[in-house]
Amino acid sequence: MVPLWMFLAVAAGVFCIGAYGVLSRRNAVAILMGVELMLNAVNINLIAFWRYVEPLNMAGQAFAAFVFVIAAAEAAVGLAIIISVYRSRRSVIVEDVDMLKW
């Protein structure tokens, strides 16, 4: 059987790739994709922990299901906001969105 640490390593890797994407990409849609990767890493974690640590208690699976829902809602709202910015600014590059400064 695949040991638990392998799942956790994959999850940590996906999480870091997502975080790197958020911090390094300039396109708002790409940043959103980075956040989604991070949420998926959480799901891998939750399901792996559920299977290996506490398989009789469904809390981990339920948690993961809620994370899906939240991720979908977040993507819907995020894309709507990005479209609204694109309509007024003709750009989704975060560095171009700079009206608010001190």
Add this chain to the structure above:
Amino acid sequence: MGATTDLGAALLAILPEIGLAVLATVVLALDLMWPESRRRNLSVVAGVGLLLLALVPLLVYPGSPATPEGLYWGGMVRHDVLSQLFKVMILVAAGLTSLMAVDAKGVGRKGEFYVVLIVSTLGMTLMSSAGDMIMAFLALETTSIPLYILAAFKRGDERSAESGLKYFLFGSFASAILLYGLSLLYGFTGQTSLYHIAQYLTSEAFANNPLPVLGTLVMVIVGFGFKISAVPFHFWTPDVYEGAPTPVTAFLSVASKAASFALLVRFLVAVFPSSLVIGTQEIQNFWVQLFSASALISMTLGNVVALAQRNIKRLLAYSSIAQAGYTLIGIAAIQSTSADGSAQAVAAVGFYMFMYVFTNILAFAVVILFSEATGSETIADLAGLSRRNPFLALMMTLALLSLAGVPPAAGFFGKFFLFQAAVQSGLTWLAIVGVLNAIVALYYYLVVIKVMYVDRSPDEDKPIAVSGAYTWVMGITGVAVLLIGTVAAQPIFEWAVRGAAALFAL
């Protein structure tokens, strides 16, 4: 600790939330049925509905025969005096925000604005009573996702869209980090209930190595630090506050912050209590140090940068970072060696948020009226306000004095209780830094007051009209600020102490 299974009591425990869901549906239906000319009344329906719902936690109080304190809904919801205190202030904040949104352009006549606001409030009330990690996360996102929409609500306005985008990008990143921390906590313990995690964390499984738990703790603090806009997770605050429609800024600065502090306190005390020691590392000691440092930097940075602001909303944004810093003193003071001292510290946090709700709503009500009448948010344009509308200038003065902590306004007792808790917990240096910061802060608040009363302006003969809803909002908050600063201080603090005691009596 098992959860209550009595369905009737369980339904009563979430009565405010049920009321919010019904109210959201009612507002949505009225928005469809009413013609354009009557939409103005939506604000009254939502506002009065929310204020009435604020009475529900007081009537169905925790510890009453029908609803004993404890966990409900399989441990998801914790019904106690602390959640009652925070629910009342969140619902009041939401109600007053709805009332004062009425004349805000592009916001006030749209039914969906109030619906989204009410849904966000629903998330906040659940945040203040969450007893489980799943509930805590769901409530946090039910709060945040509507707030992203609200920040970007004025579709034609580039600044509003930009503010929504920034809030969304930073917010979703921070909550993903928080969630990763929560998933690790689940993995370490196999538990999702906040009240069961601590006892599993003390087990031998960590082989006296505190690093995994400390790492998780840091991730959780990143998530919460973002929500309460504590340094170093504050950089979104000024931009979002300035760009968002002003009623949303008011709501964001008080309700969202209050709910986050409620959840933060509960999370820290339940999951990382003082009894938790792994190896030689006292976990509580670790987070107290982090929050002391964050309180110090938040206060100083917020106040110093606020000195240079020319836009009143940005000034209030930096002021709110500083206020988060003061409140974090109370979080750090939980380290007190006596249980009584810890309870005092939590109570000081609750009291501070309670008075902050009324104070900041009052300040933003004036800002909304002024900017709707003149189209300006610049501090210099406030010149001559005392001659254009003496009542507005007086209310703004009261709010600013309360933020600065000058008696008889409410802020004085807010800061007094926080500094007292800090001294009792052996954090005298933090209290001294707080007092010094309050002096710096007094300067920029007084500058605004001076501009309103002393500076002259060519527009002085143009009075600013105040419509009915705003008179009510400013009347309620103005009286509340004065009452909390004088006779009501003691009863409310005692209420907060009972709430804090409920938090520690597990």
